[in-house]
Amino acid sequence: MREDESNWFRKWEEQLPSPDELMPLSQTLITPHLAIAFHINSTTGTSTIPPPQVHNSAPQPPPLPPFQSPNSGEFESSGGDEPARTLKRPRLVWTPQLHKRFVDAVAHLGIKNAVPKTIMHLMSVDGLTRENVASHLQKYRLYLKRMQQGNLSGHASSGDTATDHLFASSPVPAHFLHQGRQNSEHFVPFVAVPVMQQQQYHQQMAAQYRHVSPHFGSPPNEHSFVARQAPQQVQRMVMPVHNSVASSYIDDLESANARKVLTLFPTGND
DNA sequence: TTAGGAATAT
DNA sequence: GATATTCCTA
Numbered sequence: 254m255r256e257d258e259s260n261w262f263r264k265w266e267e268q269l270p271s272p273d274e275l276m277p278l279s280q281t282l283i284t285p286h287l288a289i290a291f292h293i294n295s296t297t298g299t300s301t302i303p304p305p306q307v308h309n310s311a312p313q314p315p316p317l318p319p320f321q322s323p324n325s326g327e328f329e330s331s332g333g334d335e336p337a338r339t340l341k342r343p344r345l346v347w348t349p350q351l352h353k354r355f356v357d358a359v360a361h362l363g364i365k366n367a368v369p370k371t372i373m374h375l376m377s378v379d380g381l382t383r384e385n386v387a388s389h390l391q392k393y394r395l396y397l398k399r400m401q402q403g404n405l406s407g408h409a410s411s412g413d414t415a416t417d418h419l420f421a422s423s424p425v426p427a428h429f430l431h432q433g434r435q436n437s438e439h440f441v442p443f444v445a446v447p448v449m450q451q452q453q454y455h456q457q458m459a460a461q462y463r464h465v466s467p468h469f470g471s472p473p474n475e476h477s478f479v480a481r482q483a484p485q486q487v488q489r490m491v492m493p494v495h496n497s498v499a500s501s502y503i504d505d506l507e508s509a510n511a512r513k514v515l516t517l518f519p520t521g522n523d
Numbered sequence: 524t525t526a527g528g529a530a531t532a533t
Numbered sequence: 534g535a536t537a538t539t540c541c542t543a
Contacts, residue, residue: 344536368527383526388536391528414534 345385349422354378355389356423364429396420397429 347355358375359367369387376386396416 342537347535370526384537387527388538392535394528416535 342380342382345381347389347419349419351378352389352419353423355386355393356426359390359393360426360429392416393420397425400425400429 354376355372358372361375362371367390369383369390372390373381373383373386
């Protein structure tokens, strides 16, 4: 009996195609959509279907700048030549850029409303799942808890792990650290804009807020004075849009300046 | 049925 | 240690 079985197996095994014969069936773990979304150089000559964007109801947050992780994407494929025995989604790597967008989203929503699904939508990153966000959020909350208990300096208290560095790469909005006041105040119609887009931003500002700031071609007034006092990065990087991600830059501004700057651009109906 | 969140697994 | 998955709960 046993011998029958092993013979049968050997015969079956001999009839299997060789590895070479199997090669044409190679399959990438990264779909064309993901490859495009994350600027991954695909060697497969597949078509260039634009990825389905997850849209907010209003102006989009800027696309994430090109990713810089070693394998040029946030999604690590588990070795390009590995057979696609698992079609599981590749492991997500939370880069500083991605984390920043996460923090922006959470800051916008306020801790209370920051739940995975909402964060995911606000982040508007192709391929990002609710599970990805939930997992990251879980860890981020633990980090915040540690921050609250330990020193509140704004940097990792003790661990100094890679996570700590990642989390420290985007400033923790001040209101995250004490539970007193987080609310709708954080529904602010701003979004951070990469420096690359300054030009565009300035044009838009000039068009929309000509009356506000000398930076954009009109005479100074009280508002522009306030704006000039805001940290430079905010002057450069804040762009008014509705129903979009609030910038952690804003939350970062502990001073009254920030608040005044915010009032320059009253929130529309979200 | 869906989603959040803690616990657990990889 | 980082991220995914499971499991329980609302």
